Amino acid sequence: xxxxxxxxxxxxxxxxxxxxxxxxxxxxxxxxxxxxxxxxxxxxxxxxxxxxxxxxxxxxxxxxxxxxxxxxxxxxxxxxxxxxxxxxxxxxxxxxxxxxxxxxxxxxxxxxxxxxxxxxxxxxxxxxxxxxxxxxxxxxxxxxxxxxxxxxxxx
Amino acid sequence: xxxxxxxxxxxxxxxxxxxxxxxxxxxxxxxxxxxxxxxxxxxxxxxxxxxxxxxxxxxxxxxxxxxxxxxxxxxxxxxxxxxxxxxxxxxxxxxxxxxxxxxxxxxxxxxxxxxxxxxxxxxxxxxxxxxxxxxxxxxxxxxxxxxxxxxxxxx
Numbered sequence: 001x002x003x004x005x006x007x008x009x010x011x012x013x014x015x016x017x018x019x020x021x022x023x024x025x026x027x028x029x030x031x032x033x034x035x036x037x038x039x040x041x042x043x044x045x046x047x048x049x050x051x052x053x054x055x056x057x058x059x060x061x062x063x064x065x066x067x068x069x070x071x072x073x074x075x076x077x078x079x080x081x082x083x084x085x086x087x088x089x090x091x092x093x094x095x096x097x098x099x100x101x102x103x104x105x106x107x108x109x110x111x112x113x114x115x116x117x118x119x120x121x122x123x124x125x126x127x128x129x130x131x132x133x134x135x136x137x138x139x140x141x142x143x144x145x146x147x148x149x150x151x152x153x154x155x
Numbered sequence: 156x157x158x159x160x161x162x163x164x165x166x167x168x169x170x171x172x173x174x175x176x177x178x179x180x181x182x183x184x185x186x187x188x189x190x191x192x193x194x195x196x197x198x199x200x201x202x203x204x205x206x207x208x209x210x211x212x213x214x215x216x217x218x219x220x221x222x223x224x225x226x227x228x229x230x231x232x233x234x235x236x237x238x239x240x241x242x243x244x245x246x247x248x249x250x251x252x253x254x255x256x257x258x259x260x261x262x263x264x265x266x267x268x269x270x271x272x273x274x275x276x277x278x279x280x281x282x283x284x285x286x287x288x289x290x291x292x293x294x295x296x297x298x299x300x301x302x303x304x305x306x307x308x309x310x
Contacts, residue, residue: 022228030296034229042228051226070223071206073177073197074189080310081236109310116310119272123301136306141185146278150303151291155235155264155271 003057003099009107010054010064015044018054021064025086052083053111055103057096063087065104069111077114080104085118085127097130105134119150158212158254164262165209165219170199173209176219180241207238208266210258212251218242220259224266232269235259240273240282252285260289274305 010018019039026033033039046052055065066084082104087096108116118136120127128138139145165173174194181188188194201207210220221239237259242251263271273291275282283293294300 019228032229039228042226042231046226046228052228068225070225071197071201073174073194073201073207074187076197077310105310114310115307117274117305117307119274119303119305121295121301122304128304128306131306134308136308138304138306140276146276148274148305148307149277149283149293150272150274150305151283151286151293152270152272152303153289153291155232155260155269 003095004102006059007055007057007099007103010047010056012044012048014054014056014061015040015047017056017061018043018064018066021061021086021088022066022084024088025084028089053107055100055107057087057100057103058091060088062091063096063100065100067104067108069108069113072115075114078108078112080108080111080113080116082116082118092126097127098134101130101134158250159257161214162210162212162254162258165202165211167199167203169209169211169216170195170202172211172216173198173219173221176216176241176243177221177239179243180239183244208262210255210262212242212255213246215243217246218251218255220255222259222263224263224268227270230269233263233267235263235266235268235271237271237273247281252282253289256285256289 019036022039023033023036047054053067057063063086068081068083069078072079085097085100105116138148140148174191177194178188178191202209208222212218218241223236223238224233227234240252240255293303295303
């Protein structure tokens with residue numbers, strides 16, 4: 001099977017698997033993680049309430065995409081936010097990320113989204129190449145417009 | 156009155172004023188705008204349903220902050236997204252943006268948010284200075300971590 005054929009939508013029953021993947025993702029980038037148990041509990045709740053849509057790829061599962069949606073003033077459609085995109089390290093470079101991203105865009109369109117945004121690190125060259133080759137831009141307004149930066153803080 | 160004393164929370168009755176401000180903002184940066192009438196209709200709906208919180212500053216009103224919230228798997232709190240922060244050109248440099256941003260953080264905490272994120276242009280030096288002086292970072296993980304980029308595409 002091609003990676004694309006193994007992409008499926010996560011149900012609340014996948015909460016534990018998603019929690020494990022996100023926990024590993026956070027640890028890989030030295031980001032804080034509340035641990036698998038707390039993550040699983042929250043995934044179960046947010047997937048069950050429809051607050052979040054996740055897609056899984058592979059038998060492991062071996063990666064996931066995490067999507068949020070918000071109604072917007074800019075259009076009658078929804079804005080989609082790609083909150084996470086992750087593939088386990090040993091299976092990178094085989095098209096799993098691309099399959100997830102393409103399915104995430106397709107799912108978002110089916111949900112009524114007309115735009116997608118995301119944040120990523122400048123040094124994550126593989127991810128940036130994937131985003132740029134699938135039509136994403138980090139230039140404002142036009143291809144030679146200013147670079148768009150992502151900022152955050154704890155409150 | 157100091158700028159901070161003029162900050163107030165927008166109600167659906169402020170939809171027209173918000174629409175006018177966002178329309179001007181979009182035009183200033185050569186971004187597409189659906190026009191004041193369509194924007195006003197959507198602001199009225201999203202403010203009325205609680206999908207969005209906006210803050211206004213000054214008598215004009217002279218600027219606004221636009222906030223979105225989402226429950227998250229990373230913590231028990233909400234993630235806040237600062238979708239827009241705008242002050243009319245003639246009144247910039249007088250602390251209105253800072254007053255809006257500080258009120259936006261305070262409002263977000265009161266709503267239960269524990270983190271805030273946003274996107275901005277590399278060339279918008281005044282905005283970046285404001286964000287950086289109020290505790291925002293665009294470095295991942297640590298102050299010398301990689302720069303975080305914001306990407307988007309139409310779907």
